[in-house]
Amino acid sequence: MPTNSLNKIVVGLCDLSKEGGNLRLRLLRLLKANFPDDRKLLESLMEVDLYHQRNHLAKLSLVILEEHRTRETINFDDAQVEHIMPQRLNAEWRLQVANADKVKEQYGGTLGNLTLTKYNQEMSNKPYSEKKEFYKDSNVSLTREVAETYNQWGKEAIIDRTKELTDELIQIFPMPNIKEVNEEEITGEYTIDQTVNVTGKAPVQITINENEYPVKTWKQMLKIFLNDLWNRDSLNYDRIKENDQISRMLFRPHNAPATLENGTVIETNFSASVILAIITKISEICDITDQVSYTVK
Numbered sequence: 001m002p003t004n005s006l007n008k009i010v011v012g013l014c015d016l017s018k019e020g021g022n023l024r025l026r027l028l029r030l031l032k033a034n035f036p037d038d039r040k041l042l043e044s045l046m047e048v049d050l051y052h053q054r055n056h057l058a059k060l061s062l063v064i065l066e067e068h069r070t071r072e073t074i075n076f077d078d079a080q081v082e083h084i085m086p087q088r089l090n091a092e093w094r095l096q097v098a099n100a101d102k103v104k105e106q107y108g109g110t111l112g113n114l115t116l117t118k119y120n121q122e123m124s125n126k127p128y129s130e131k132k133e134f135y136k137d138s139n140v141s142l143t144r145e146v147a148e149t150y151n152q153w154g155k156e157a158i159i160d161r162t163k164e165l166t167d168e169l170i171q172i173f174p175m176p177n178i179k180e181v182n183e184e185e186i187t188g189e190y191t192i193d194q195t196v197n198v199t200g201k202a203p204v205q206i207t208i209n210e211n212e213y214p215v216k217t218w219k220q221m222l223k224i225f226l227n228d229l230w231n232r233d234s235l236n237y238d239r240i241k242e243n244d245q246i247s248r249m250l251f252r253p254h255n256a257p258a259t260l261e262n263g264t265v266i267e268t269n270f271s272a273s274v275i276l277a278i279i280t281k282i283s284e285i286c287d288i289t290d291q292v293s294y295t296v297k
Helices: 003-013 023-034 038-047 057-070 091-096 100-107 128-136 141-149 155-172 218-232 236-241 244-251 272-285
Strands: 080-083 114-117 189-191 203-208 211-214 257-259 265-267 292-296
Touching: 038 155, 057 080, 057 114, 057 141, 057 155, 091 100, 100 155, 114 141, 128 141, 203 218, 211 218, 218 236, 218 265, 218 272, 236 244, 236 272, 244 265, 244 272, 272 292
Parallel strands: none
Antiparallel strands: 080 114, 189 292, 203 211, 203 292, 257 265
């Protein structure tokens, strides 16, 4: 979780007006909104250039993986992060790996292409066939495993190893099982992707990116959500319309039309649960799920 998200959680905990001053429930809600699930973690590590992240995050991740495997205290102070497919490709790598430059650009800094070694300078950009012989004798299990598992090195091997190492990290740092918290204990406020039975409940507020809007009906909540979306980035409507299901529901012939601030007419004749589903889906499309919550009574 990035530092700015942790800062938001701390600030949120200081707001004693929420959850009736119950810090435990406030923390649970904020964690639910900010803690990435397993799928998001895997998707992120498949794409992020971990090597160039701050705070030596790549080395930290590899050391954690290695120490978890060995259960021993190992001094990695003088160890270096090794790119299995090197940062500077030579002719041999370009001959051995299809689209080598593109693979290096897209996956070179990802977790699956990184390991720990004390012979970084010595191996440099040697071809994988030579590196493999070094790896076989490594006292680092992560590095030794590369040689034992992969006869060739390229895109498929990097993706496969990234998935394997991510699964290990998920086992080491499992997501808190916040869903087990009894919903009746949480007084009123829910993240937009939290499964809640809203039968018989009325909304009183929707919060979007820390902006709080009072509401009285579910239809009004939908309208305010879409107005906020438009005001922040009008291109969001293009993203919505690319989703056939949402587009048909909102912009079809109208039984209960409502006009937004931009003049767009939308359908609002939906149940509370469907409106929540629409807002949740749009939040996912626009990648703002962690910014939206609502309060019911």
